[in-house]
Amino acid sequence: MTEIFGYARVSTTDQDLRIQEDALRAAGATVIRSEKKSGTTTEGRDELETLISFARSGDTIMVTRIDRLARSIADLSKIVQTLESKGIALKATEQPIDTSTPAGRAFLQMLGVFAEFETAIRKERQLEGIAKAKAEGVYKGRKASIDADQVKALAATGMGASAIAAQLGIGRASVYRYLG
Template sequence: MGQLFGYARVSTTDQDLTIQEAALRDAGCSIIRSEKKSGTTTEGRSELQTLIEFAREGDTIIVTRVDRLARSIADLATLVRTLESKGIALRATEQPIDTGTAAGRAFLQMLGVFAEFETAIRKERQLEGIAKAKHAGVYKGRRASIDPVKVQELRNQGVGPSEIAKRLGIGRASVYRVLAPAGTA
């Protein structure tokens, strides 16, 4: 029997991984990789990639729920194929998923479809809400993260664009957009 590896993920930096990590330890995971990244794609999720590369035939990767691993059925299917090609099983602590069995694989696929459907519905509702708020004159978009007055003040003091960007925690291109004469940006 191979090793048990855990993978924990939350979507935003203000969410906590503690509960997932505790459940994975309770499931017998010797190594747990965690990250705070969006689950809409596996792109850029280095801890997951490290775990997949590290695991060997006979090992098992454990997650608490399938939505911690992938949100789209395409990403989930690709991940499962990758794991299966390496002889690595996938299990979930809160769902009856074990890719070592036919029933577990079928359940995993169904959950993936439902997760993708739920994400699509949530996005649709969000867009409907934004459209309604815009129509009512309530929605103004997100607040500006750049204060053009501060940018101009620093420039007037002789501070260069790179230093302005650094001091204000914004991108250099944003500084140039603020400083560009009207109609040239």
């Protein structure tokens, strides 16, 4: 008997998975795996890995939108290739994607291109915003987590890098960076 498995994903912990899970149930998913992980890589996405390893030939893995599955062409291609090699179809509830048909596979590839483009544009805008904020003196980066004066003062007393690192709870490489 073939199964329909649902996969829901959001990027941040403050986002809600319920809307995706409800849509997947309504579309016939009997088992749904969900996680709150970035879609820019498949690394560390244990629920997706579990789902792919559990599904069998003839089964379907369903997502609401393709960007819930992957944000890069490389990751999307790898996932689709893995599913196809196992005889598993991929469908989306909000897009005409069904890898069991040629048209569905073509549409999937087009959406993958747009998802990767969107990620690249977002990153570009973010970098532009940071550069502008730096130029205006608004953005100064992350606050230093190590007190450089304290590192130098301890070194001036003759304390070694390992001892300084242990006392301040930092890495020895950080001590050398401040003393270098």
